Amino acid sequence: MAVSSTPRRKHMQKNHPPLSASHPAAAPHLPGGPLPWLGRLRSEAIASYQAGGLPSRKLEDWRNTPLDHLNSLNLTPVELATPTVIDAVPVWQRDLVDGHSAVFVNGRYYPSLSRLPDLPDGAAIGSLADLLETRPDVVEDHIGRLATIQGHAMAALNTAYLGDGLVVFLPPGTVLDHPLHLINIAAPTQDAVAIQPRHLLILETGSAMTLVESNGGLGGTAYLSNAVTEVSLAAGARLQHVKAQLESPNATHLATTAVSVGEGAHFDAFTLNSGAALARQETYVNITGRHGAARVNGAYLAAAGRQQDNLTRIVHDTTDSVSRQNFRGVIDARGKGVFQGKVLVKRHAQRTDGHQLNRVLLLAPGARIDAKPELEIYADDVKCSHGATAGELDDGALFYLCARGIPRPIARRMLIEAFVGEALAEIANEPLRQSFTALVREWLDEHIGVPA
Amino acid sequence: MSLLEITGLRAAVDGKEILTGLDLTINPGEVHAIMGPNGSGKSTLSHILAGRDGYEVLAGSVRYDGADLFALGADERARAGIFLAFQYPVELPGVTGMNFLKTALNATRTSRGESEIDAMDFLKYIRARAAKLGVSDDMLRRFVNVGFSGGEKKRFEILQMAVLEPRLAILDETDSGLDIDALKVVAEGVNAMRAPDRGLLVITHYQRLLDYIVPDHVHVLANGRIAASGGKELALELEEKGYGRFLDAAA
Ligand SMILES: Nc1ncnc2c1ncn2[C@@H]1O[C@H](COP(=O)(O)OP(=O)(O)OP(=O)(O)O)[C@@H](O)[C@H]1O
Ligand SMILES: [Mg+2]
Secondary structure, X not given: OHHHHHHHHHHHHHHOOOOOOOHHHHHHHOOOOXXXXXXXXXXXXXXXXXXXXXXXXXXXXXXXXXXXXXXXXXXXXXXXXXXXXXXXXXXXXXXXXOOEXXXXXXXXXXXXXXXXXXXXXXXXXXXXXXXXXXXXXXXXXXXXXXXXXOOOHHHHHHHHOOOOOEEEEEOOOOEOXXXXXXXXXXXXXXXXXXEOOEEEEEEOOOOXXXXXXXXXXXXXXXXXXXXXXXXEEOOOOEEEEEEEEEXXXXXXXXXXXXXXXXXXXXXXXXXXXXXXXXXXEEEEEEEOOOOOEEEEEEEEEEXXXXXXXXXXXXXXXXXXXXXXXXXXXXXXXXXXXXXXXXXXXXXXOOOOEEEEEEEEEEOOOXXXXXXXXXXXXXXXXXXXXXXXXXXXOOHHHHHHHHOOOOOHXXXXXXXXXXXXXXXXXXXXXXXXXXXXXXXXXXXXXXXXXXXX | OOOEEEEEEEEEEOOEEEEEEEEEEEOOOOEEEEEOOXXXXXXXXXXXXXXXXXXXXXXXEEEEOOEEHHHOOHHHHHHOOEEEEOOOOOOEEEEEHHHHHXXXXXXXXXXXXXXXXXXXXXXXXXXXXXXXXXXXXHHHXXXXXXXXXXXXXXXXXXXXXXXXXXXXXEEEOOOOOOOHHHHHHHHHHHHHHOOOOOEEEEEOOOHHHHHHOOOOEEEEEEOOEEEEEEOOHHHHHHHHHOOHHHHHHHO
């Protein structure tokens, strides 16, 4: 029986990857429904997604990342699920940063819990769904310009369900003094829902802001969060994007961030991945303007049975640009980490300065890391390097601490925290660094234990 | 009762016997010096006493304060008052000196049933000791031993000793890498620790240190055992004549 049922299942999967059959029913519930250009974009996207289905492990970029569980989850688009009402933001998210906030619950803007800043004329911060009502032309001009659908099934799926998310538009010279906190809360009901936020940040010449993003879930129900963020930085614009991914233990969190960095612009990202059963952060940065700079850093903590993925693609498409990547991973027994980092230097991108480092601490036998650092260089005058290390805690360091009277479990914990701390040091903003350090400590308390 | 009593100690690393029957007794209030050629087993002895893994004890016993030392783990030994100043102090990237000292001090305090030290008191406690050893606030804010010069590392070891106030301190070549002024500072720090209830074991290659830290007993460690013992004049003789005669005798 098993033999005869296998081909049929395969066949069904091919025709109906999760969330494709429900798309026609969900589409009328999506914001901006009647806009013809949007209808076209969504149909193109769902067709592209249906053609290949979920990314398979036969694809090089997905070799170590199984998504099979999404087939059996019976995912419901959040548009068709029972709406959820919440009356407060979870404390850890609320206290992460002192600033303004934009709250999204199950991918839908939640004005009653949000606190948006007063903005100068011409600037806008708000919900994509609202903007699709008031200024669809602005959305049309910018959406889908940076996140590629072709060959990116998850971005295609997100685009098919595109409807709400955070929109930031800063006109030239606008500088936000306080961080903006993007709070994504998954509040699944009894259904295993699929949440597909779509965020858009347009920073015009010389504008600057700090975006803090936190992702968390309520309850233990499984869900999929599949987010796409597009960031366009014009000349001299600066964005600091600090993200904490602390989804529920049964969640799947897939995120694609696509960035274009203009002349002298700075993109400075830090991602802490420690939640979800499976999480994957894909970061695509295209440096197109001279003296553009990208810092893409992160820490990933994989508890037993969990998987944390990072994929970065930094393209140097101009002269005199700079990129820095510093990632640190901590993998517990039966945990898994994946790092696929690539720096691509085009032929004309002379004097590129690009460095990448991924260091991983394996806490126990059976902890696993698949690391693939890559440099692809076509220019001849460049300074580039990459490095990857993986190893256990240093015996000599452990003994040194013990020889000072520190019990071994505390010594171990100190060294793990110190290891991650060297990635957290990349967060320049002091209060933010402290908040993120506290998040790492909470993870250590839960998974490594607080010795008596 | 002796503070430390080593009897017939034989120990191996990776199947190679390094200590071949070592006897040594240290009484409270005494300062002992061990000298000996490179590779004779001085650091091996200090590591075994401090409880480092990887050494196989083949025979013999070590009693500390009358009890079997090998029954205790490295951290328990430290809390019981054994301190090793490392020949090669270990870098701890990401761990600041302050955090390191505070965690170490509190580990000992709480194991004695005392409360953790209050943050302000701790600062005073550290600063008083650091100033005497020329350890700056900046050094304490940095990561332990990362980017420290050789001399800074050794001074930081002695600061740890001053903070933890051990009953038996083993100084493994604390003088190597020190300039003349630093040597004096460190020696003063060590001398300040001399007390009737405290024992000191000073491992060194140079007689000069013993001009500052004057030992009660000097031992020659050669081929994994104590080949000769004497007073401080033995150090002068070694300085002059080298280790030849002890190596020949043992061969
Ligand atoms: N892991 C090991 N495997 C094999 N031999 C080892 C190991 N560790 C130490 N040894 C050997 O043990 C011997 C004693 O080393 P030890 O470090 O105790 O010498 P030492 O007297 O402290 O020398 P020095 O004066 O140079 O510091 C040396 O021959 C050394 O090579
Ligand atoms: Mg030695």
